[in-house]
Each structure stands twice: as structure tokens, then as C-alpha cells.
Amino acid sequence: MGTVPDQRTSDELAGIVDLFGGLTRAELERALSEVAFRADGQSVDEDAAAGAIEASLDAFALVRYEPRGNGHATDGGDESGDGDNDGDALFVPGPTAFPRTPEHAEDLPHILDVSPRDPDQDAVGEAARDRFLADVEAVLEGEGGRGDGPEYVNEGDDETENVDEGNDETENVDETAIEDLIDLSYDLEAWAPLNLVAERTRLVEALEDA
Structure with a gap:
């Protein structure tokens, strides 16, 4: 997974978060690790995965938002505004993505201990x-x-x-x-x-x- 994802990579990241309705950064990173391991038994390149996530955010293939009531900024950054602490921020598919479930990701809902989420569409849009x-x-x-x-x-x-x-x-x-x-x-x-x-x-x- 390169640091600047192509459309396919962004669509697959969006597809993974769409399986759950939304994922935190830690959950998304774990999901990517599970997919990599199930694909070829290898560990995921953490730097490449982080780069792909950030590039997908830049391209609006993913949108990061803070669920209301957590006391943080709606764009997923912390109250200091540095944007480095995602906390409970959720990543959801963005407007430029065509979410697709990557190979070996179908069983993620059974592997990750994450309940389905129903993102607040008003907060996501904001x-x-x-x-x-x-x-x-x-x-x-x-x-x-x-x-x-x-x-x-x-x-x-x-x-x-x-x-x-x-x-x-x-x-x-x-x-x-x-x-x-x-x-x-x-x-x-x-x-x-x-x-x-x-x-x-x-x-x-x-x-x-x-």
C-alpha cells in the first residue's frame, strides 16, 4: 500500500469503514493489519498505511468527524486544534469514494470487536x-x-x-x-x-x- 493511494486503495479503505458504518483510526489500522495477514501472512506497513489514510482524507475519500458530545472538534482534531489526536473520532466513507470491500476483508465484522455504527449525518456533513x-x-x-x-x-x-x-x-x-x-x-x-x-x-x- 503506497503512501499516496490510487482510487482503488481509497475505495477499499472506504469499503472497510463502511462495513461498520465508521471506524476509529486504531480500529481501521487493526482492520488493515488483519487484511494483510489474511492475504499473505505478512504484517502491514504501518507508515504506508498511515500515509494511505491521510491521503484518502485529503482527497475526501474518507471523512473524519467527532461524534457529538465528546467535547472535541467536529473535524476529529483535539480541542487544541493540532489534529494529531483522533481520540474517538470516526472515519466514514467520503463523497469522492466508491466503497468496495477488499479481498480478505469480508470477515472483518466477525474478527473485530466493533458493533455496527450509525454515524450522525449532520455531524459528518459539518x-x-x-x-x-x-x-x-x-x-x-x-x-x-x-x-x-x-x-x-x-x-x-x-x-x-x-x-x-x-x-x-x-x-x-x-x-x-x-x-x-x-x-x-x-x-x-x-x-x-x-x-x-x-x-x-x-x-x-x-x-x-x-
């Missing part, structure tokens, strides 16, 4: 929205600025400052990232009761200004 908004802000903040400072064009003794006319601050915009987020906004709205029109409008305007 966590996904918070994560999406954070990604939107990160991308839009990245489009500002003009490199390392003002640029100049020298024509003889004529020195023209700041060649990006009109204070264009879209020089560093990541158009592909913006397009991906626009597509993701539609996936999220189809997957959960979310309204992301305002955020999508900001993204479209940033793309048009690029």
Missing part, C-alpha cells in the same frame, strides 16, 4: 464542510502576493515599477486546485445536505481573475 472551507481558504490565500517583491522593467532611464498592472494578485493562483475544489463542492452537496454556493462563487471568481 465536519466535511469545515474541511472543505479550510481547503478553500488555503487555495485562495495562495493566489495573493506578487512573488518576492515589486518587479521592474528598465527601458533606458525609464524604470517602471510593478509590471503586474492593476495590482493583479492572481499570479500564484493554482488553477487546477481551484477547479478540483469546484468539482468537489458539487460532490459534497450531492453527498450531504450542504449549500456551498457562496464558496463555489468565490472559487469561480478567483478562476476567472487568474
Whole structure:
């Protein structure tokens, strides 16, 4: 399992958590260990598994949320906001995944001592929205600025400052990232009761200004 999963790997991770309705990180890691052992008697590469989980979270193939009432952030991070302590946070299939049960995983419900879960869809949607908004802000903040400072064009003794006319601050915009987020906004709205029109409008305007 590579550190950056392909769609198949993300779909299989989503398929494993979907068998239970949701799994904590520790439970998911144990499930991966069981699948690896049943496949060829080998232990799972813990670093690769962790990388695959994080990449699937980044791609919204998995969504991490904190069940209500635990006193933690809805996105699964701890109250300090560092996001390193999952605690009782659950991973559930995300909007970009097509969950599929990997080979040798069919018996996991009989192996793991985990009761079926019924995730709070409102809390799951809220966590996904918070994560999406954070990604939107990160991308839009990245489009500002003009490199390392003002640029100049020298024509003889004529020195023209700041060649990006009109204070264009879209020089560093990541158009592909913006397009991906626009597509993701539609996936999220189809997957959960979310309204992301305002955020999508900001993204479209940033793309048009690029």
C-alpha cells in the first residue's frame, strides 16, 4: 500500500469503514493489519498505511468527524486544534469514494470487536464542510502576493515599477486546485445536505481573475 493511494486503495479503505458504518483510526489500522495477514501472512506497513489514510482524507475519500458530545472538534482534531489526536473520532466513507470491500476483508465484522455504527449525518456533513472551507481558504490565500517583491522593467532611464498592472494578485493562483475544489463542492452537496454556493462563487471568481 503506497503512501499516496490510487482510487482503488481509497475505495477499499472506504469499503472497510463502511462495513461498520465508521471506524476509529486504531480500529481501521487493526482492520488493515488483519487484511494483510489474511492475504499473505505478512504484517502491514504501518507508515504506508498511515500515509494511505491521510491521503484518502485529503482527497475526501474518507471523512473524519467527532461524534457529538465528546467535547472535541467536529473535524476529529483535539480541542487544541493540532489534529494529531483522533481520540474517538470516526472515519466514514467520503463523497469522492466508491466503497468496495477488499479481498480478505469480508470477515472483518466477525474478527473485530466493533458493533455496527450509525454515524450522525449532520455531524459528518459539518465536519466535511469545515474541511472543505479550510481547503478553500488555503487555495485562495495562495493566489495573493506578487512573488518576492515589486518587479521592474528598465527601458533606458525609464524604470517602471510593478509590471503586474492593476495590482493583479492572481499570479500564484493554482488553477487546477481551484477547479478540483469546484468539482468537489458539487460532490459534497450531492453527498450531504450542504449549500456551498457562496464558496463555489468565490472559487469561480478567483478562476476567472487568474
